[in-house]
Amino acid sequence: MARRGRFRANIVARPGTLxxxxxxxxxxxxLGGDVAIVPRSLARCxxxxxxxxREIAGKAVPSEVAMAYRRFERAPAVRAYLDFAASKI
Known part of the structure; x- marks a missing residue:
């Protein structure tokens, strides 16, 4: 994002999870500590x-989301969520 905006980012945190x-x-x-770039899905909720x-002008930057689950999961709620997630791909 910094390269797109032609500035140098001073990265103070690189969180790995949502x-x-x-x-x-x-x-x-x-608390007044600068700015952050977060996914639109986070900003909406x-x-x-x-x-x-604020929206960032220009073409959207793609990102990935990963999900881990047990291969032979039988719980109906988990199966329903897996089906839901697969339908969004």
């Missing part, structure tokens, strides 16, 4: 005090 984004990055931003989301 939970880490919620806990660390957005809390840091709400998470409200944090003093955080304002």
């Amino acid at each position: 939970a880490a984004v919620l806990a660390a990055v957005l809390a840091h931003v709400s 998470v409200t944090v005090p003093d955080v304002e989301y």
